[in-house]
């Protein structure tokens with residue numbers, strides 16, 4: 202791997218105004234100028250290093266965005282008030298009425314709902330495909346297509362997108378490849394693999410504390426500039442700016458991401474192997490029988506493992522519910538949506554984070570009603586966790 206994301210973060214030198222090792226928090230919405238001309242230059246994007254108004258840029262947000270860009274190996278970044286804000290601002294910046302998108306049918310429920318239910322208001326249409334079927338991706342592109350959209354590891358099916366192959370298709374047709382890398386920060390570097398824009402829900406692994414929602418967009422200097430253009434930038438005009446107090450807390454958490462990803466991956470691999478041995482219907486991209494295993498091995502940064510996400514199919518939603526309630530009682534983790542937390546979280550995808558996807562489509566993409574998605578936590582004693590899960594399974598049988 203040429204680019205080491207943790208090293209890129211480690212090498213950032215950001216200080217506060219008194220040499221504070223954590224950059225100062227800029228608790229201001231507006232900024233004063235000594236010369237009126239500098240203000241008007243700033244409005245026209247012609248004054249380097251000047252801040253104008255915190256919906257546009259805030260120094261604390263810039264510190265975080267700079268570190269994210271370094272991690273992704275992109276020219277720039279911009280941080281948003283949620284992952285959905287990052288996704289919707291990016292898409293709306295690129296698409297106009299009449300345009301078309303090719304998207305992975307297995308996508309976060311909110312993203313699916315935005316593409317399927319919301320964008321048609323603006324006459325922007327989406328064709329959903331199995332993103333691992335490159336022929337289907339090629340065949341779905343029309344002269345109106347502006348975007349190929351996918352998650353690097355898809356929710357909830359945990360498919361692996363072949364980012365270089367998708368980038369090749371995107372480049373051939375001059376469309377943008379947007380990759381949501383929420384499930385696999387550090388493990389995958391979509392921009393280095395050819396994606397034009399990388400989006401994140403920082404709510405998940407990046408922040409890792411479940412104390413806020415936040416998002417990020419990483420891309421070229423030109424693209425980020427267009428997003429925050431005062432005259433027609435989607436982010437500037439719709440205004441989903443992140444609060445600087447939050448930026449500063451996320452920035453500190455970003456510095457432990459590499460250690461957390463390693464532990465999430467280690468624990469998930471341990472559970473995946475045990476679950477497989479126990480005869481459960483397990484999906485984990487780190488198991489050789491997973492359809493995306495070879496792709497992931499080829500694209501990943503091996504230092505950070507195969508990720509913290511796995512799923513097991515309990516066949517019915519009733520069984521899934523009972524199993525999750527038992528696991529919560531046995532201190533395996535919490536029955537909750539979201540992921541990337543220090544505790545294990547589990548939810549029944551079809552009835553929660555993918556409930557926006559109509560049942561027929563859930564069925565077509567192979568999403569079982571009994572699918573329990575796990576975000577494996579940072580447990581020190583994962584053997585104990587497995588023993589508790591085994592007890593829950595025994596109770597289920599009796």
Ligand SMILES: *Cc1c(COP(=O)(O)O)cnc(C)c1O
Nearest residue numbers: 283284285309383402404414415
């Ligand atoms: C949670 C999530 C989102 C949405 O992010 P929010 O921070 O909740 O707005 C988008 N994509 C993926 C893959 C997610 O898991």
